[in-house]
Amino acid sequence: LPPAVIAPSILSADFARLGEEVRAVVDAGADWIHFDVMDNHYVPNLTIGPMVCAAIRPHVQVPIDVHLMVEPVDALIPEFAKAGANMITFHPDASRHVDRTLALIRDHGCKAGLVFNPAMPLDWMDHVMDKLDMILLMSVNPGFGGQGFLPSALPKLRAARARIDAWTAEGGQPIRLEVDGGVKVDNIAEIRAAGADAFVAGSAIFGKPDYRGVIDAMRQQIAQ
Numbered sequence: 470l471p472p473a474v475i476a477p478s479i480l481s482a483d484f485a486r487l488g489e490e491v492r493a494v495v496d497a498g499a500d501w502i503h504f505d506v507m508d509n510h511y512v513p514n515l516t517i518g519p520m521v522c523a524a525i526r527p528h529v530q531v532p533i534d535v536h537l538m539v540e541p542v543d544a545l546i547p548e549f550a551k552a553g554a555n556m557i558t559f560h561p562d563a564s565r566h567v568d569r570t571l572a573l574i575r576d577h578g579c580k581a582g583l584v585f586n587p588a589m590p591l592d593w594m595d596h597v598m599d600k601l602d603m604i605l606l607m608s609v610n611p612g613f614g615g616q617g618f619l620p621s622a623l624p625k626l627r628a629a630r631a632r633i634d635a636w637t638a639e640g641g642q643p644i645r646l647e648v649d650g651g652v653k654v655d656n657i658a659e660i661r662a663a664g665a666d667a668f669v670a671g672s673a674i675f676g677k678p679d680y681r682g683v684i685d686a687m688r689q690q691i692a693q
């Protein structure tokens with residue numbers, strides 16, 4: 470497996486002190502910042518957009534991993550690219566033309582990925598493998614932090630890992646396999662064993678006073 474990436478979700482950070490929060494979590498060892506964009510339409514919650522991404526951008530050097538839970542998708546892509554996003558993922562059922570949206574993300578210089586809700590079959594990736602830099606599997610229904618990890622995500626991760634490995638074995642580009650929702654110190658080892666190589670964690674990290682303690686404990690669980 471590729472080296473593991475820990476991507477704290479700022480959905481659970483203190484929004485009144487976001488600059489300090491992203492700096493603190495990067496100082497604590499975060500590899501990426503996961504940035505959850507919710508529109509009260511695709512998901513029943515409302516969060517942050519490109520202006521907030523641009524505001525945190527100067528505070529950290531690490532990649533910003535933008536997870537779009539919005540419908541429609543396309544108009545936000547140039548905005549997030551301008552705001553300093555490094556990766557942009559979207560839910561394929563929120564875009565009328567999935568192939569075009571993936572190409573649009575890459576044309577704007579960002580890594581592109583599809584997000585799979587718990588009930589969405591992996592077949593959605595079949596004809597766009599060459600345009601994917603990452604795949605994000607939801608292990609909760611999107612919209613809120615602090616939900617419990619759905620065990621159905623484990624066999625799905627194994628299936629996605631098998632597809633990615635088959636693709637790269639045939640000479641395809643590398644594709645990251647990210648997981649989002651309910652990731653904790655006490656379940657990250659089995660999630661890693663199922664094939665994930667990037668781990669989003671919101672409440673597990675920002676819900677505790679010692680960010681470094683949690684991130685170190687997570688890395689220790691998935692070492693070897």
Ligand code: DX5
Pocket residue numbers: 478479480481503505536609610611612613614615616649650651652669670671672673
């Ligand atoms: C949920 C978001 C997640 C969320 C995860 O819709 O996409 O990124 O912040 O939060 P936890 O880790 O608390 O489940």
Ligand code: ZN
Pocket residue numbers: 478503504505536649669
């Ligand atoms: Zn997310």
